[in-house]
Amino acid sequence: DQQVKQNSPSLSVQEGRISILNCDYTNSMFDYFLWYKKYPAEGPTFLISISSIKDKNEDGRFTVFLNKSAKHLSLHIVPSQPGDSAVYFCAATPILYGKLTFGQGTILTVHP
Amino acid sequence: DGGITQSPKYLFRKEGQNVTLSCEQNLNHDAMYWYRQDPGQGLRLIYYSQIVNDFQKGDIAEGYSVSREKKESFPLTVTSAQKNPTAFYLCASSITGRIGDTEAFFGQGTRLTVV
Numbered sequence: 392d393q394q395v396k397q398n399s400p401s402l403s404v405q406e407g408r409i410s411i412l413n414c415d416y417t418n419s420m421f422d423y424f425l426w427y428k429k430y431p432a433e434g435p436t437f438l439i440s441i442s443s444i445k446d447k448n449e450d451g452r453f454t455v456f457l458n459k460s461a462k463h464l465s466l467h468i469v470p471s472q473p474g475d476s477a478v479y480f481c482a483a484t485p486i487l488y489g490k491l492t493f494g495q496g497t498i499l500t501v502h503p
Numbered sequence: 504d505g506g507i508t509q510s511p512k513y514l515f516r517k518e519g520q521n522v523t524l525s526c527e528q529n530l531n532h533d534a535m536y537w538y539r540q541d542p543g544q545g546l547r548l549i550y551y552s553q554i555v556n557d558f559q560k561g562d563i564a565e566g567y568s569v570s571r572e573k574k575e576s577f578p579l580t581v582t583s584a585q586k587n588p589t590a591f592y593l594c595a596s597s598i599t600g601r602i603g604d605t606e607a608f609f610g611q612g613t614r615l616t617v618v
């Protein structure tokens with residue numbers, strides 16, 4: 392049972408355009424959401440997070456949107472850069488539990 | 504520099520042998536985690552520990568064992584009972600078990616290949 396789903400295995404975007412990565416979840420106990428970026432043969436690095444009391448969080452070129460009623464979150468990267476090419480994982484956790492559940496990941500390729 | 508270190512980066516073992524993956528952190532984090540990454544399946548939790556001398560099974564604990572004798576160390580043993588051990592293994596840590604307070608920091612990973 393996949394509680395966190397990233398239904399797009401890959402996304403290709405032109406440099407300078409917007410990248411939108413999507414994530415859906417099924418567990419209503421999740422109330423904290425994170426995005427990680429991962430390069431091949433390396434560990435994931437934290438990118439941005441959002442708690443369920445918010446619907447938007449921005450950090451530079453990265454913005455995460457949360458739609459609790461739809462159990463959906465998205466990561467927007469504007470403008471996209473070739474260095475953003477990586478695998479992006481969304482993750483979720485109930486705050487008081489502390490165990491991250493990850494999605495399958497989306498491979499983002501930004502073309503120059 | 505503070506961080507979380509996994510070793511070795513690449514590991515080859517013969518089928519039927521147990522193998523132990525090392526994970527050390529000097530971040531003074533209470534909680535530590537082991538994840539496994541397989542293509543198309545994201546990161547799946549194997550075991551986690553929120554405090555020394557205590558650990559819990561994650562979603563795919565069968566065929567694995569861990570220990571947490573020291574705060575800094577959380578080694579993972581892949582036993583011969585693990586049916587498909589070839590994978591990329593990631594260790595992570597966080598300040599407390601409450602990841603809502605802060606994000607988890609990951610090591611560089613260990614690529615285990617069983618031949």
